[in-house]
Amino acid sequence: MTVTDPFGTADLRRVVLAAWAASPTRFREDANAEDLLAAGGYAGRALVELAANGVDAAVADGVPARLRIRLVDDELRLANTGAPLTAAGVGALATLRASAKRDATGSIGFFGVGFTSVVDWTSAPRVVSVPGGIRFDEAATRQAVQDAGVAALSDELARRNGHVPVLRLPWPTGPDEPPPPAGYATEVRLPLHPSARAEVRALLEDRETFADLFWALPALVEIDLPDGVIRRRTDTGGIVTLERSGSAGGQEARYRVVSRSGELPAHLMAGRPVEQRGRTRFALSWVLPLDTDPAPDGPARPFTIGAPVPTDEPTTLPARLVGTLPVDDTRRRLAPGPLADWLLEAAADGYLDLFDDTDPGERWRLLPAAGFPAGPVDASLRAAIGARAEATAFLRSATGDPVTPGQASHLPGLDDEGAVVIGQAIPGLLGPIPPAAAAALRPLGLRTLDWSQVGPALAGLDRTPGFWRQVYRAAADAHPAPRADDLADVPVPLVGGRRAVGARGCLLPGVAGSGGEIGAELARRIGEAVPELRVVHPDAVHPLLTRLGAAPAGASEVLADPALAGRVGALREEFEDDDVDVDEVAALGRIVLDLLAAGGDPDGAAAPMLADLLLTDSGDDPWPASELLVPDAALADLLADDVERATVGTSWLRAYGRDLLVRAGVRDGVPVVAVADPVPDPIAGRLPDLDEWFEQHPFAADEPFLALADLDLIDDSRWATALQQIARDPRARECLRPTAHGPSYTGWWLRRHALIGGRPPGHWRLPRAADLDGLYDPLPVDLDATVARWIGVCADLPAAAAEPADLLDRLTDPDRTVPAARVAELTAVLVAALDGADLRLPSTVRTITGAVVDADTAWVLDRPWWAQTEDAGRLVPGGADPSGVSRVLDLPVVSADGPGTVRVQGPAPAEADGRWRRAAAAAGVDPDSVLLTVATTVWVAVGDRPERPVPWWCVDGRFYADGSAPALGRVAAWSAGRWSRRHLAVAAAALDHPALAEAGLD
Structure with missing residues (x-):
């Protein structure tokens, strides 16, 4: 079959071979140039260069640019739509730096060297088009050089070890070469070197490889791959979607694309190569991926600049820059100079367009990531974008106001709701942002606040108590949590419309303390009556305030607050000066009684305050509660006749009842008061001889205690009744219980001053204390034994020995x-x-x-x-x-009268030896070790008194006995040093079995 040559490749070969034959140096030059391009700047760029040629062909023909890529038997095939291959195109492929697209200002390729990139993958590329095809072949070129018969050319070939330029001599393809795939005008076919096959396969499996092609080649609309088709779709709002269909199922990737284009200033083209000076149009695009999960510390993967095909110029921006940027001879780096500088500034202008369609809360992600730039170009872009962003109000504050980074601030750990609240006091406060956002915005002027700056800022706000609760909630939920010291001056709204600076010393109503909770109405009245008492407004109460030093406003805490005590004390002083306001007495009295009704403890720190409390008597006159009596008070019958008696007003009884008034200090039985050191004067005045008791019991002052008050007001003749009343009252009775340091104050005082039958308690014994019979008279009144013992009534012999x-x-x-x-x-x-x-x-x-x-x-x-x-x-x-x-x-001692003189008479009774041995065994002594003389009768004479018979005696360690069981038993017990066993020894000696049985119970 005849081989046709539609593109005149024979003439191209003849011209090139003639030039090489005429100048072997030209051959060397062509070979070196191709080597340099293929192994240097164009290494690994075959796919993008071929795609660019294909897209340029479609643009030239005015049809949609579509590519088809296949790997057939280790041969990479890339087909494209558009204008078919021409003779001029073939000439350009076989020539270095003489592009056929010199006048096609809209084309991507115009340097005339892009096709050289295929040499990195193949040594026999073919280009097949509708009119026909051409092929390049390293082996055929080598043979043609050898066939030229030029000695100098052959020498150069030998010096190069047979290496020739692959792409200078084209041949027509054979008649059996298949045409391009249907629907495509041209297909490049690259039989791959074995060393390139793995690289190409990996490239074809990388999704980003083909996404990059769409951004480098704006006219590209479709890439047909072995496992599916990728299509570009442009939606409204600058959103470009790459749709992938095929065996893996449908997939989409969305991108936001913003573009700028126009004419370049003429002076910028003056220094450019001649054939490039006519390309005065520029186009710049930023491509931002939308479907990738944002990385916390910057872009998920680094981008390189497309010029428009990818370069090796890295950036640290989250979007890819693609445009008509000047490149150097390697086409891998931007060519520095005024043109590149101008275009990078224009790119920075366009970059801020990405902010417009990005959620304000996510715009920080478009900023250059914190850290060092990736190179000089990246540094220029970062600086230019940063300068523009710094002056642009692209951020939104938590309250919705547009702000520049220099006007913005953020408070780490704050949530959205908290930012809105605190943002009312701090203009420009942003909502919560991650650390990477703060790092990116900080170089542009963002201020990072700490919680110590919040309190002073909030001080200028006038808001409802509910607003302040939101502030506290925001601080409590912040992570990391603010230190308590940083919030020491946060405003705290109080009842009565006032406001405190800082929570320390404030009381929290509605928060359970040691007493019951107080309600909002009582809190309001407290705030009005005692302005110094810092009760937090109920609508502002939050658990954070406790951590900041506020105390639960339980009823006990409010009762114990010094501010309330101070107001009650001041009113008491006004009473002493006969200048007290009855209405104020009533208002303050109701507050105190309401706190007691809510569960307040009257015996703790509130005791001094209750000692000063004023109420009103039955005639509505102010009167100290501690000097008032409830109607029919048991104490009234105990008081001495000269003690004044005043009864509490009936309005208090109706409102609060007898028991609560007694808890407040109104007297019924003997009053109980709580005592703590230092003892307030009103309480000390009601506890006679307290100082003396403290002197005798110095350690007792370290702990609070309960005591009975006003004991010196009781009539001496009525103590028996008084003590019986005290014994029946559990609270009063507890005042008598001894302490770890000795008797309680009340027990001590009663021991000294109470009279029972005209005698102090220590004169008497408990009726059941039989061991004191005869020494003490039994207690003449019916009194609880425990109480009697606590006040000094003798309970037993050890107590008497005290x-x-x-x-x-x-x-x-x-x-x-x-x-x-x-x-x-x-x-x-x-x-x-x-x-x-x-x-x-x-x-x-x-x-x-x-x-x-x-x-x-x-x-x-x-x-x-x-x-x-x-x-x-x-x-x-x-x-x-x-x-x-x-x-x-x-x-x-009686033995000092002398040992006495002993005389024995008569033999030992026959039974004496047996009795002795039994007694010794019972006492636990060796019978043969005791010096013992047994006789019928033992006579003893002491001093000048006449002698007399005795059962037993001992002189100088020798015992004498009359042989009787009682005598021998006693000798055995005494000689054994076990006198307490004498009854057992006597019983053993006498063989008295009942007595032995009784002794066995000892």
Whole structure:
């Protein structure tokens, strides 16, 4: 089949080969130029360059620019619509820097070198068009050079190792070359180098690769790919949508595109290459992706500038710049100079057009991201855009006002609602913005505020209490939370229309405190009656105020507030000066009583204030509540006849009831008051001898306590009734409970001053205290035993021993009868209590018989066998420590009278040995280790007294016994050092089984 040559490629080859033959240097020059372009500035740009040629063909023919891309058997094929290939076009493809599109001012390509980019991927490209096709072939070119027969050319080829320029010699395609795909005018076919195949496949799978083509080639409307078709659709508002259909399903990507175009100033073209000086039209576009999730710290991926095909000029902007920008010889960087500077300034002007169609809250994302520029071009763009943005009111404040960045501020952590509220005090305050936004806006003048600046700014606002609650809510919900110190001067609206600076010291109504909550109406009355009391308006209450130092305005907290105490105290002073306003007394009294009714604690910090409280009596005259009585008050019958009695007014009783008035200090029974150090004068005046009690109990002042007041007003003859009333009243009774430091103040005072039967409480014993029988008289009135013990009535012997001097006087009083069986225990307890005490001993002592004798005639029984010879009426029980009794009571021991003289008579009874061994076993002593003489009779003579028989005796460690069980049992117990076992030893010696059984219960 005949090969046709519709584009005259034979002539092109002949001319080029002739030129190379005439000048092998020209051959070398062409080869080096192609190498430089293919391996340098145009490496990896084949796809975009081929697409640009295809789009230029469609523009030249006035048809929509469509591309078709396929990979067939490792051959990349790119087809385009538009004007078919011409001889001039073929000549341009085979020539460097002599474009056929010199006069096509609207074309993308005009340098004449773009097709060189295919050499990076292939060594045998083909271009097939409707009129026919051409091919380039590295091997064919090498053969043609060799066939030229020029020695110098052959030498140069050898020096280049056979490397030739691929694109200088075109050939027609063969007759079997398929035509372009239907609907397309031209197709470029590139058999790929093995090294390029992976790169091309990856490029075809990258969605952004083809999106970039649409921005570089504005006339491109469609790209037909193996797995689907991408089409460009332009909607209203400058929104461009790239639709992708195919096997992966329908997908869309939207972009906002703003463009500017016009004529370049003539002076800018003076320094440009000749063939470019006629291209005086410029076009600039910014392409902003709309469907990508915004990254918190800037654009999701960096862009490069398109001029209009992609360059390697990076930017840090979130939109891509595409336009007719001058490039250098590599076509990878912008050519610096006045033209580039002018176009970048024009691009900066157009960039702000993106703001118009972007939500004001998202416009910050269009600003250059914080950080360093990516290069000198990026730096120029960032500076130009920043300068324009700085002077443009593209931001919206939280209240909706347009502001420039220099007029704007932001408060980190604030939410939208809070920004609207606080923005009323801070013009230009923005809504919440992320840190990246603040970083981008800060170089343009954005101020970052902190919460310490909010309080002073808010001070100038006059708003309803509800507005301030919104302010507090905004601060409480901020993240990070503001420090309490930063909000120390935030305004706080108070009841009564006033306002405090800062929450510290304010009280919060409706917030549960230690007492019940107070309502809005009571809060209003408090604010009017006590302006110094800083009660927050109920509509402004928010939990944040607690963190800032406000206290819950529970009823107890308001009662304890110094401002209320100060107002009540001032009114009391006016009463003392006979110049008090009755209406004010009534208003303030109702407030205090309402607080008590709401659950306020009258015994805590409010106690001093209640001591000053004024109410009115039955004649509507002002009167201290603590001096008023409720009708039929139990206390009235206890008061001395000369004590004034005034009754509380009936209006108070109807409104608040008897119990609440008593809680407020009006008297019914004996009044209870709360005491804390320092004690206010009104309370101290009602607690007689309080200073003396504090001196005796210094640690008691460290803790508050309850006390009975006005005890000195009770008639001495009515104490029995008064104490019974106190015992029945749980609150009054509690005042008597002893403290950790000793008796309570009230118990201490009653011990000293209360009279029962004309005697102080310590004179009496509880009726059930049988161990004090004879020493103390039983309490003559029916009084609760616990209360009686708290006021000093003796409850038992240890309690009596707490007053050893009194116990000594009673035990040695001959007018008191004490059972003989109680003398030993009473003596032991008394001696223990007296030991170390500096007391004067009486001249009498009580002996074992219960009788009281002259101490000069008494002995302390220190050895039990002496009780057999001495008069019991002269013996004082020595107990377990006879020497201690002797020392404390200053009495001699009976054994000091001498050991006595012993005489035994007759043999030991036959049963004595058995009795002895049984007694020793019971006492726990070795029977053979005891020096013991047993006889029929043991005679003892003491001093000059005649001898007398005794059951047992001991002299110088030797025991003598008459062989009886009682005698041997006692010897065994004493010698064993276990005198308490004597009854067991006696029973064992006598084989007295019932007695042994009884002893087993010990």
